[in-house]
Amino acid sequence: MSASEAVxxxxxxxxxxxxxxxxxxxxxxxxxxxxxxxxxYRSYLTAFLMWGGIGIGSLGLLMLHHMVGGGWGVAIRxxxxxxxxxxxxxxxxxxxxxxxxxxxxxWSHAEVVAKDPILQHKSAYLNSGGFIVRLIIYxxxxxxxxxxxxxxxxxxxxxxxxxxxxxxxxVSAPGLLIFVTAATFASFDWMxxxxxxxxxxxxxxxxxxxxxxxxxxxxxxxARLLTRQAGMENAVPRQTFHDLGNLLxxxxxxxxxxxxxxxxxxxxxxxxxxxxxxxxxxxxxxxAVFALLTVFHFAVPFLLLLFRKNKKQPAMLxxxxxxxxxxRMIEIFWEIQPAFAHDKEGVPQPxxxxxxxxxxxxxxxxxxxIAFFFFQLKRRPIDPMPxx
Amino acid sequence: xxxxxxGLMAEFENEHQLVHACERAYEExxxxxxxxxxxxxxxxHHALHIPDSPLPKFVFVGGLCGMMGGFGLLYWIxxxxxxxxxxxxxxxxxxxxxxxxxxxxxxxxxxxxxxxxVLLCGFPQPYHPVFNAPxxxxxxxxxxxxxxxxxxxxxxxxxxxxxxxxxxxxxxxEVEA
Numbered sequence: 001m002s003a004s005e006a007v008x009x010x011x012x013x014x015x016x017x018x019x020x021x022x023x024x025x026x027x028x029x030x031x032x033x034x035x036x037x038x039x040x041y042r043s044y045l046t047a048f049l050m051w052g053g054i055g056i057g058s059l060g061l062l063m064l065h066h067m068v069g070g071g072w073g074v075a076i077r078x079x080x081x082x083x084x085x086x087x088x089x090x091x092x093x094x095x096x097x098x099x100x101x102x103x104x105x106x107w108s109h110a111e112v113v114a115k116d117p118i119l120q121h122k123s124a125y126l127n128s129g130g131f132i133v134r135l136i137i138y139x140x141x142x143x144x145x146x147x148x149x150x151x152x153x154x155x156x157x158x159x160x161x162x163x164x165x166x167x168x169x170x171v172s173a174p175g176l177l178i179f180v181t182a183a184t185f186a187s188f189d190w191m192x193x194x195x196x197x198x199x200x201x202x203x204x205x206x207x208x209x210x211x212x213x214x215x216x217x218x219x220x221x222x223a224r225l226l227t228r229q230a231g232m233e234n235a236v237p238r239q240t241f242h243d244l245g246n247l248l249x250x251x252x253x254x255x256x257x258x259x260x261x262x263x264x265x266x267x268x269x270x271x272x273x274x275x276x277x278x279x280x281x282x283x284x285x286x287x288a289v290f291a292l293l294t295v296f297h298f299a300v301p302f303l304l305l306l307f308r309k310n311k312k313q314p315a316m317l318x319x320x321x322x323x324x325x326x327x328r329m330i331e332i333f334w335e336i337q338p339a340f341a342h343d344k345e346g347v348p349q350p351x352x353x354x355x356x357x358x359x360x361x362x363x364x365x366x367x368x369x370i371a372f373f374f375f376q377l378k379r380r381p382i383d384p385m386p387x388x
Numbered sequence: 389x390x391x392x393x394x395g396l397m398a399e400f401e402n403e404h405q406l407v408h409a410c411e412r413a414y415e416e417x418x419x420x421x422x423x424x425x426x427x428x429x430x431x432x433h434h435a436l437h438i439p440d441s442p443l444p445k446f447v448f449v450g451g452l453c454g455m456m457g458g459f460g461l462l463y464w465i466x467x468x469x470x471x472x473x474x475x476x477x478x479x480x481x482x483x484x485x486x487x488x489x490x491x492x493x494x495x496x497x498x499x500x501x502x503x504x505x506v507l508l509c510g511f512p513q514p515y516h517p518v519f520n521a522p523x524x525x526x527x528x529x530x531x532x533x534x535x536x537x538x539x540x541x542x543x544x545x546x547x548x549x550x551x552x553x554x555x556x557x558x559x560x561x562e563v564e565a
Binding site: 239263264270308 | 430481483
């Protein structure tokens with residue numbers, strides 16, 4: 001019995017548990033959401049971006065690994081590939097964005113656009129038809145790349161690592177460019193257009209790196225889970241955990257760098273049409289969340305990951321990774337939810353609130369996505385592919 | 389009369405032999421010894437029981453000083469010594485202090501690394517006896533060396549030489565002090 005076979009019962013158990021969590025969460029989300037569909041879609045968007053983001057981030061990291069190589073990628077490649085195979089599910093999960101478009105995006109209302117000259121100028125891009133067509137194009141690109149990469153990876157299993165590697169690189173090099181472009185526009189459509197007057201050019205990069213950070217944290221936790229199973233102890237060597245820890249630190253810093261760049265530029269210019277994004281996210285109770293993110297999304301993980309001891313201990317590293325994953329949820333929540341706080345006249349009125357559906361959406365979508373992830377992970381060998 | 393002795397130098401052909409030799413020598417009770425290799429070997433650290441370097445602590449403190457110094461400098465300039473109205477911004481515009489604070493942190497941490505590393509390594513040191521070993525220049529190319537020093541209380545010319553020869557070295561040489 002190979003190591004892959006030995007971990008199968010554990011993975012079956014995880015899949016079952018998360019599926020139950022997902023179904024219960026989804027049922028609660030629908031039950032609570034039926035009375036207030038607008039809130040339902042708003043809560044759902046956060047959850048979709050959080051968990052779908054790991055599928056999207058997996059694709060980017062996998063192509064990055066094919067281009068640059070390295071032991072870290074060999075160790076987490078199975079998880080990344082399983083992540084890319086969840087993209088069809090993420091596509092299905094994106095349907096509520098289309099159905100709930102009117103509850104989420106004010107530019108989708110003809111009467112709002114008619115009164116707003118800025119939105120009229122933007123309507124060539126920001127319109128319902130374009131939103132749907134672009135969403136389909138993004139997923140066509142991502143799922144197409146994922147399918148190709150997984151097909152070649154399967155070939156690699158039988159034909160040998162080095163024989164198929166050039167093929168994977170020929171897909172990954174242009175793939176990365178197309179991937180980042182598509183993800184940038186996806187972030188404009190799904191997130192930035194929540195406040196259609198506001199714009200930031202670094203926003204797409206922040207979305208992509210946010211996805212990659214979540215993916216990295218998720219895969220470190222997975223590596224810890226797998227190496228605890230009998231026969232898999234050496235699937236990820238200690239030295240590789242150290243490398244994974246260093247990369248987690250790098251992505252934590254990269255995200256903070258991008259987030260701070262946007263903040264510093266907008267703070268310094270202090271232009272009314274730009275600064276409003278931060279006023280909404282620092283007023284009415286959101287300021288506490290902003291401070292919390294600065295400390296726990298950046299400072300604490302940064303300090304913990306500086307110490308070699310924490311990176312060499314898989315248990316400790318996995319705890320930090322899970323903590324970062326948790327903070328990612330709050331970060332996305334903080335980016336999305338303040339966009340909706342308006343008073344009756346439509347004037348922005350920041351007001352911090354957590355709705356029960358915010359939690360059930362994260363749990364429901366998360367459970368279903370993770371269960372599907374384990375289902376995909378089991379379909380292929382789990383121990384690292386030999387470099388021969 | 390023979391010249392004073394620094395130690396016995398054993399030469400090995402690969403890093404595994406060297407790590408094994410270090411482990412065996414430690415088990416034999418030798419403590420005053422050092423290994424020389426053309427490439428970094430993670431396991432050597434454990435095999436020779438070298439204590440962790442205090443360097444990271446120095447760098448952390450250095451970086452912290454740079455951070456507080458940089459931020460303090462900007463605060464002092466912008467709020468106390470030369471307050472200047474820039475487009476109506478508050479005096480205490482801390483987000484604009486961050487890039488400079490980051491730079492001074494990196495600068496101070498970098499300089500601390502360089503200076504403490506030089507001092508911790510015992511530089512400048514114009515003379516070291518290991519270079520008296522005949523083939524020691526190979527330590528920067530493709531050979532691996534273990535030197536057991538004569539100062540070690542367990543050191544005995546005959547027994548130590550015999551012990552080293554059980555480790556399959558390519559060569560064992562006496563090193564003059």
